[in-house]
Amino acid sequence: MKDKWQKIKKPLCAIVMAICLFFLLGCTGTAECGGDLTVYMVQGTTLLAVTIIAGVIGGLFG
Numbered sequence: 001m002k003d004k005w006q007k008i009k010k011p012l013c014a015i016v017m018a019i020c021l022f023f024l025l026g027c028t029g030t031a032e033c034g035g036d037l038t039v040y041m042v043q044g045t046t047l048l049a050v051t052i053i054a055g056v057i058g059g060l061f062g
Contacts, residue, residue, distance in 0.1 A: 013058025020051040
């Protein structure tokens with residue numbers, strides 16, 4: 001089981017990072033269209049934190 005996790009960890013974390021970055025781009029549009037800046041900052045910070053954590057866990061950086 002541990003060997004399988006090691007094989008899929010890097011691609012899985014890369015997919016999570018890509019999805020989070022895609023969502024982060026979508027958050028910028030809500031702020032530009034008159035959305036609440038505080039909500040944008042919270043969403044952006046959360047998505048960026050998840051992206052960094054996924055990258056560290058996957059061994060993609062850090």
